[in-house]
Amino acid sequence: xxxxxxxxxxxxxxxxxxxxxxxxxxxxxxxxxxxxxxxxxxxxxxxxxxxxxxxxxxxxxxxxxxxxxxxxxxxxxxxxxxxxxxxxxxxxxxxxxxxxxxxxxxxxxxxxxxxxxxxxxxxxxxxxxxxxxxxxxxxxxxxxxxxxxxxxxxxxxxxxxxxxxxxxxxxxxxxxxxxxxxxxxxxxxxxxxxxxxxxxxxxxxxxxxxxxxxxxxxxxxxxxxxxxxxxxxxxxxxxxxxxxxxxxxxxxxxxxxxxxxxxxxxxxxxxxxxxxxxxxxxxxxxxxxxxxxxxxxxxxxxxxxxxxxxxxxxxxxxxxxxxxxxxxxxxxxxxxxxxxxxxxxxxxxxxxxxxxxxxxxxxxxxxxxxxxxxxxxxxx
Numbered sequence: 013x014x015x016x017x018x019x020x021x022x023x024x025x026x027x028x029x030x031x032x033x034x035x036x037x038x039x040x041x042x043x044x045x046x047x048x049x050x051x052x053x054x055x056x057x058x059x060x061x062x063x064x065x066x067x068x069x070x071x072x073x074x075x076x077x078x079x080x081x082x083x084x085x086x087x088x089x090x091x092x093x094x095x096x097x098x099x100x101x102x103x104x105x106x107x108x109x110x111x112x113x114x115x116x117x118x119x120x121x122x123x124x125x126x127x128x129x130x131x132x133x134x135x136x137x138x139x140x141x142x143x144x145x146x147x148x149x150x151x152x153x154x155x156x157x158x159x160x161x162x163x164x165x166x167x168x169x170x171x172x173x174x175x176x177x178x179x180x181x182x183x184x185x186x187x188x189x190x191x192x193x194x195x196x197x198x199x200x201x202x203x204x205x206x207x208x209x210x211x212x213x214x215x216x217x218x219x220x221x222x223x224x225x226x227x228x229x230x231x232x233x234x235x236x237x238x239x240x241x242x243x244x245x246x247x248x249x250x251x252x253x254x255x256x257x258x259x260x261x262x263x264x265x266x267x268x269x270x271x272x273x274x275x276x277x278x279x280x281x282x283x284x285x286x287x288x289x290x291x292x293x294x295x296x297x298x299x300x301x302x303x304x305x306x307x308x309x310x311x312x313x314x315x316x317x318x319x320x321x322x323x324x325x326x327x328x329x330x331x332x333x334x335x336x337x338x339x340x341x342x343x344x345x346x347x348x349x350x351x352x353x354x355x356x357x358x359x360x361x362x363x364x365x366x367x368x369x370x371x372x373x374x375x376x377x378x379x380x381x382x383x384x385x386x387x388x389x390x391x392x
Contacts, residue, residue: 017078024082030059031090039092042218043363047210048094050132050174053102057129062099063107070111071124077253078315080104081260088264089271091360093367094219096261101170102126104257105250106133109179109195113238113246118197122177134175136166136198136224137247146181146247147189151226153182153196160184160196160236162204162229168374172222173210175200181247184240193243197235204229215366251376252328256318258375259311262335262368266304266342269364273297273346276361293349300342307335326388333381336371343368 034055042048056062065080066072073079080103088096107126110118125131142148151164162182169178178198185192198205208223238246274297277287287293314331317323343365347354354361372378 020079020082023079024086027061027083027086028090030061031087031092031095035087035090035092035095039095039218043094044217046212046217047173047220048098048218053129053132053174055129056099057127062129063103063123063127065103066107066111066123066127070119071127077319081257081315084257084260085264085267088261089268090264091268091272091363093261093265093363094216096264097216097219098171100254100257100261101135102133104260105135105254106177106179108253109135109237109246109250110197112250113195114197115234117234118237122197126177131176132171132174134169134171134178136169136178136180138166138168140165140167146244147193149181149183149193150186151180151182152186153184153194153231155184155233156230158233159230160233162196162198162226162231164226166224168211169222169224170374171220172224173207173220175207175222178224179237181243188241190244191241193247194240195237195243195246196231197237198226198229198231199235200224202229202231213370215363215369248325252323252325253318255328255332255375255381256311256314256323258371259307259314259331259335262339262371263304263307263311265339265364265368266300266307269343269346269361270297270300270304272360272364273300273349276359277349287349296345296349300346303338303342307338310334324388326385329376329381329384332375333372333378333385336368336378339371340368 060073061083064073065075065077068074084096084100084104087099107123110122122131126133137146139149139151141150151162151166153160153162176199178200180196180198182194182196183192184194200207204227206225206227208225211221211223213221277293280287310331314323314327317327347361347365350359350361353359356362
């Protein structure tokens with residue numbers, strides 16, 4: 013398990029103050045507008061809250077991974093699920109691909125810009141006909157001299173509107189399945205790269221989510237990540253951290269939902285007494301605390317294993333499924349204590365509820381997580 017770290021707690025306090033000054037006053041407006049301003053990324057970078065575990069030679073702090081994951085957890089706890097998801101996609105998913113697989117030139121070019129907020133990162137895997145089945149993607153990158161010619165589309169891409177860089181899964185051999193997948197670092201400003209409209213969602217309203225379209229996009233071969241045909245292996249390699257970051261959001265959201273519900277039931281009265289004095293309320297809160305403790309223990313174990321490079325695909329899948337199921341359960345149970353007010357958007361518990369639902373879908377559906385675990389137990 014993770015030990016107490018005074019520097020981490022100081023960093024946590026600084027981030028909470030940052031959110032109080034720079035996120036809290038504007039978040040409701042961003043939610044209503046359906047997007048967080050691009051300038052917020054620059055502000056996050058200027059204040060040192062992006063890609064903090066990137067090595068110092070590429071602009072980061074070189075701190076342990078739990079510092080970076082803490083930012084995901086705390087933004088979710090504050091009720092800013094869209095910010096939590098945006099940070100996770102940028103710092104926990106996109107940047108590690110470059111750190112772990114990229115060439116020295118790729119690291120020197122992209123990572124400092126991602127740390128500063130000059131470049132917003134996204135990952136492009138999902139397609140209209142290929143969700144969790146990554147081997148079935150159809151976006152192609154055909155060799156043409158010093159370039160790949162990119163054609164196809166992606167959908168449900170988090171950070172899609174603001175993205176300057178997409179870690180893109182493509183088929184360099186359309187006839188092969190897993191062995192035909194490669195990964196490109198694609199600059200979104202290239203000719204032929206088009207961003208679709210910002211997609212409307214039932215939750216995470218200010219987190220930009222887009223379709224991406226590629227029409228004869230010329231991507232320099234120097235932007236191939238790793239080796240051609242090894243993309244599926246790289247995706248599997250990096251998914252444990254992605255799924256751990258989803259669990260960080262889940263844990264933070266569970267804690268945040270408990271925070272706002274505790275405040276509400278101790279202030280609100282019904283039938284001549286505070287809601288917190290009813291046995292049902294007390295039992296619901298007690299169960300939420302039990303669920304939070306269980307999620308926290310499982311999460312901390314996984315983070316410790318990841319930092320020791322011992323986290324398996326199966327254990328990360330189990331954490332992702334468990335924590336996000338728990339997030340949805342806790343949000344639902346706690347919303348009930350608000351009665352009709354829980355269904356009103358002015359109460360933040362409603363946002364915890366709607367923001368939770370996607371967590372069981374992206375990063376691989378929880379049904380796929382169970383299949384991964386089952387294969388580890390039983391084989392194919």
